[in-house]
Amino acid sequence: MSELSHESPLAGVTPPPGLSVSLREITDRGMIDLRGHGSDQAFLSAVKGALGLDLPLRPRTSAGSDDLRVLWLSMDQWLILCPRTKAAEILAALRSALTGVHSLAVDVSDMRAVIRIEGGGCREVLMKGTSLDLLDAEYRPGCCRRMRFAEIAALLSVVEDNVFDVYVFRSYARYAWDFVCATAREPARVRLFGAQDAPA
Amino acid sequence: MLVVKCPVCGAEGDETDFHAGGQAHVRRPASHDPAHVSDEEQRDYLFIRINPKGLHFERWRCDRGCGKWFHAARDTVTLEFKAFYGITELPPADVIAEAKGQWAEYFAKRLKAEKQA
Numbered sequence: 001m002s003e004l005s006h007e008s009p010l011a012g013v014t015p016p017p018g019l020s021v022s023l024r025e026i027t028d029r030g031m032i033d034l035r036g037h038g039s040d041q042a043f044l045s046a047v048k049g050a051l052g053l054d055l056p057l058r059p060r061t062s063a064g065s066d067d068l069r070v071l072w073l074s075m076d077q078w079l080i081l082c083p084r085t086k087a088a089e090i091l092a093a094l095r096s097a098l099t100g101v102h103s104l105a106v107d108v109s110d111m112r113a114v115i116r117i118e119g120g121g122c123r124e125v126l127m128k129g130t131s132l133d134l135l136d137a138e139y140r141p142g143c144c145r146r147m148r149f150a151e152i153a154a155l156l157s158v159v160e161d162n163v164f165d166v167y168v169f170r171s172y173a174r175y176a177w178d179f180v181c182a183t184a185r186e187p188a189r190v191r192l193f194g195a196q197d198a199p200a
Numbered sequence: 201m202l203v204v205k206c207p208v209c210g211a212e213g214d215e216t217d218f219h220a221g222g223q224a225h226v227r228r229p230a231s232h233d234p235a236h237v238s239d240e241e242q243r244d245y246l247f248i249r250i251n252p253k254g255l256h257f258e259r260w261r262c263d264r265g266c267g268k269w270f271h272a273a274r275d276t277v278t279l280e281f282k283a284f285y286g287i288t289e290l291p292p293a294d295v296i297a298e299a300k301g302q303w304a305e306y307f308a309k310r311l312k313a314e315k316q317a
Contacts, residue, residue, distance in 0.1 A: 074266040131213060153264065
């Protein structure tokens, strides 16, 4: 009999020296994909009963705490973040609360890889791969949105001012990681955007 | 470079964050009366498109946002977007009034049919 074991998509990969931001993979994150109508009161109250928090209904926002966080993905789709060990338990609670309500909840913990980028210049580094203006006030902590990053689909979550999580589909993990490693090298630091010192 | 704004989630961005889905308001004849679809109707549905110089109506998808389809009215000469509106909606009345040629005919027919219904 073969044994099922979890291996993270970026296992054994370490960031090269000389990066302007710090980079690591988050491996212990459980993710649940939740779909249902945001205008359906029965759906909203059932989810609140199971999770103990209101779903974020405003576009590109999230709700919750570090342990249990819900990201808005669309008008009818949310991504629930929790510790990997808790995912099965939360999924079961959700499914039993949502019995009879038109909805869908699936454990997608292994669907995406999570890359955490931290440091002063991380917005500028990410902006090399996307057309979004990440210096805009909209991208404050708690904001999340899907984006086109280095030509692939990604999900961006602003954790703190200088801490970003980038979610990419598992098969793209190595590509996204290598892209960030290449663009985050210290000599490649961008000083074009935002507040700058006056030239001497 | 086109700047597109999704009317569903309000995301505004570069055209590469969106996906152009061709001409808007194309109706599949078989959806309404499958038993009586003429070859001409099916041909028009599959292949015949309006290709105006000026105001045009298109489908777009908020590809890197909420993932929803929506409609846009765009001028093919100036590339200016005149309106973004929902996938089940008709354009705002003032934009319909600007439509010319085949689009003007289409909307006149469509509005008349909706009034009768």
